[in-house]
Amino acid sequence: MIATAQPQPSKQLPVVNAFTEWDLLEEVVVGVVDNATFPEWHISLKATVPDNMWDLFQRNAGRPFPPERIAAARKDLEELVHILEAEGVTVRRPDALDFRRPIVTPHFTSSGGLYAAMPRDVLLVVGDEIIESPMAWRSRYFEPLAYRALIKDYFRAGARWTAAPKPELRDELYVHDFVDPTEDEPPRYVITDTEPTFDAADFIKFGRDLVVQKSNVTNEFGIRWLQRHLEGRFRVHVVEPRDTHPMHIDATIMPLAPGKLLVNPQRFPKVPSLFRGWDILEAPTPCIPDGHPLYMTSKWINMNLLSLDEKRVVVERSDEPMIAALRRWGFTPIPCNFRNFNTFGGSFHCATVDVRRRGGAVSYL
Ligand code: DAV
Secondary structure, three states: OOOOOOOOOOOOOOOOEEOEOOOOEEEEEEOEOOOOEOOOOOHHHHOOOOHHHHHHHHHHOOOEOOHHHHHHHHHHHHHHHHHHHHOOOEEEOOOOOOOOOOEEOOOOEEOOOOOEOOHHHHEEEEEOEEEEOOOOOHHHOOHHHHHHHHHHHHHHOOOEEEEOOOOOOOHHHEOOOOOOOOOOOOOOOOEOOOOOOOOHHHEEEEEOEEEEEOOOOOOHHHHHHHHHHHOOOOEEEEEOOOOOOOOOOOOOEEEEEOOEEEEOOOOOOOOOHHHOOOEEEEOOOOOOOOOOOOOOOOHHHHHOOEEOOOOEEEEEOOOHHHHHHHHHOOOEEEEEOOHHHHOOOOOOOOOEEEEEEOOOOOEOO
16 A cells, blocks of 8 residues: 555644644744833832832832833734744734723722733643733733733634632732842842732743742732642742842743753742753853843843743844854744843743744653
């Protein structure tokens, strides 16, 4: 009998399917920066917003970010969308809500919201499930609503949809006399454990395993809630980087392929034993110029990369050290202008959330 090449029926994946940071990316949500608004000043911001920005935030609470900065960041996002589409990825966008509207709940008020620029913070996609994060910043209380049209679509197409218990964000959640820990002190956080809170960006996916850090937005109670919620499907491991302002783990570790972990050498001078056997790729020192405004992040945002598969990685166009390092390690860097987006507190990983990648619940750790 002559064997003829049959077209391989491509296995139909669930509409939402995300187990790793590196499997072939098919569909992604890219944030929007329109209507970005300075959040009301609050002790929770003091723990993470760079000191040189405090005054600007305090003076502008509830007002829009400078329109020229928003326009420049929007242009970066457009470039990212074009690159992703040209690489064969379906791109969806959230709704830019009116973030100037005051937030009023039984327990607090806030002058307004923030933005819908960072889907990675808001939605935790694990396997076929979308989980809305119980975020600790009062200004971000309603941010999941920017994604509701998308989530409802995905639900109708078969996804699981969960919202973690909506936090109360009462005064007692926060440490009101919080001062930053020094490098030599054990970690300390601006939130307590009175109720579960987390931002999705404090979690990184490794197949059957998630790795999380405690931070100024993610507490022990939040991690326990998620652990119990995912029990039997995923394991959740806590790591403790050396970071005096922890908020989101995706400028600290970033797996680029099975067995290949990009690591922030300052925050993990010694890599946790969880990653035994993995190649450790030390992120090059960031090259963002000092004068470039960064409202809500350190320069280590240079390692906040988005992988399209085990080879292709989207990287900031002017980050020559990172581009050279990726090439040396055998990856295919795809440069995209993103400095002006970085100003708003994130890079490619923050600005996106994976909806569907090929691959399943494999154990890598
Ligand atoms: O320096 O680790 C990461 C922020 C991502 N939203 C940092 C900030």
